[in-house]
Amino acid sequence: MKILVTGCAGFIGMHVCERLLARGDEVIGLDNLNDYYDVTLKEARLARLTPRSLFRFIKHDVADRPGMAELFAHEKPQRVIHLAAQAGVRYSLQNPHAYVDSNLTGFVNILEGCRHAGVEHLTYASSSSVYGGNTKMPFSETDSVDHPVSLYAAxxxxxxxxxxxxxxxxxxxxxxxxxxxxxGPWGRPDMALFLFTKAILEGQPIDVFNHGKMQRDFTYIDDIVEGVIRVCDRPPMANPAFDKQHPDPATSWAPYRVFNIGNHNPVELMTYITTLETALGKTAQKNFLPLQNGDVPATSADTAALQAATGFAPATSVEQGIARFVTWYRGYYGV
Incomplete structure (x- = not known):
């Protein structure tokens, strides 16, 4: 199988590429290596992939329309896993145009490439942020997502x-x-676990938003990758039960699906911090702050649909996952 993975030097992208290569797929990795966060970390991830004979790296921006058209025409991938995006809820308040360029213009270029190259399945990254201000837990794919609270979510x-x-x-x-x-290991430096670990080891206080009254559906990277690969291997079919004569506005005949991918086991933020303190052997100084603009106090994934379609079920506890991250962090940074 020849698979194009965009965002291959990203956190999830690198791990997905490694799993595909391990099973013998040919992987075309695309990334623009932008400086949203430490480029050397992206380069270090990429260095794990480039020695592999079935991997080829293309440095390119998905927002470049002619370049993306040429890439699809030349490479003709069978499947696409599109993970490249401008990430981060908070950064969207500072640099909204980056989200338009990458997440909107770039996504159209991916769709057009898939259309003209005859790609048999596009798997792409959405986000739990689409649930916005929803308060019913757990979040379900059937919930309304018409009220985003950040441009990233929109x-x-x-x-x-x-x-x-x-x-x-x-x-x-x-x-x-x-x-x-x-x-998990090789994670993004702008995310809580990375920020907390760095601060605690340096003896600096950590910012705990909403005064610690937060819940998150934390999912370990290996579990996420397993779910992504299972989805990639199962292209959706058109809905044979759809009645075009008497259409139901809540359904569609198209070969289209959206799944939550998470742990279905939300963890209190303070429990997460305590687990990290145990793994590090150090107690954090905590700076309690209000909820940030664009953020939400809790997330929880209903993963029943994904499990029914693919058999996906996370297997890694928070204690195991944090311990593995700390081991990687100490090794990578030599602390």
Missing amino acids: TKKANELMAHTYSHLYGIPTTGLRFFTVY
């Missing part, structure tokens, strides 16, 4: 709508994955 909801349009018009099988909080 772009991810737009991706789902755009994907459905292409599935409907051109029959392209598309699956969106609403990622919840992913953590």
Whole structure:
């Protein structure tokens, strides 16, 4: 199988590429190596992939329309796992145009590439952020997601709508994955576990938002990758039960799906911090702060649909996952 993975130097992207290569797939890795966070970390991830004979790296920006058209025409991937995006809820308050360029323009370029290259399945990253201010837990794919509370969330909801349009018009099988909080070795430096670990080891206070009254559906990276691969291997079919004569506005005939991908076991933020303190052998100084703009106090994933479709079930506890992250962090940074 020849698979294009965008965002291959990213946290999830690198791990997905490693799993695909391990099973013998040919992987075309795409990344623009931007400086949203430490480029040397991205380069170190990439260095784990480039020695592999079945891997080829292309440095490119998904927002470059002619370049993406040329890439698809030349490479003709059979499947696409699209993980490249401008991430981060808080950064979208500072640099909104980065989200338009990468998450909207870039996504159209991916859809057009899939259309003209005859890609048999597009799996793409959505986000739990689309649930916005919803308070019913756990979040379900059938819940309304019409009220995003950040531009990042709005772009991810737009991706789902755009994907459905292409599935409907051109029959392209598309699956969106609403990622919840992913953590583990080689993680992103802008995420809580990374920030907390760095601060605690340096003897600096950590910022604990909403005065610690937060819950997150933390999912370990190996579990996430297993779910992504299972989804990639199962392209959706058109809905044979859809009645075009008497259509139900809540359903679609198109080969289109959206799944939550998470742990279905939310953890209190303070429990998460305590587990990290145990793994580090140090107690954190805590700076309690109000909830930030664009953030939500709790997330929890209903993963029944994904489990029914793929058999996916996370297997890594928070204690195991944090311990593995700490081991990696100490080794990578020599602390």
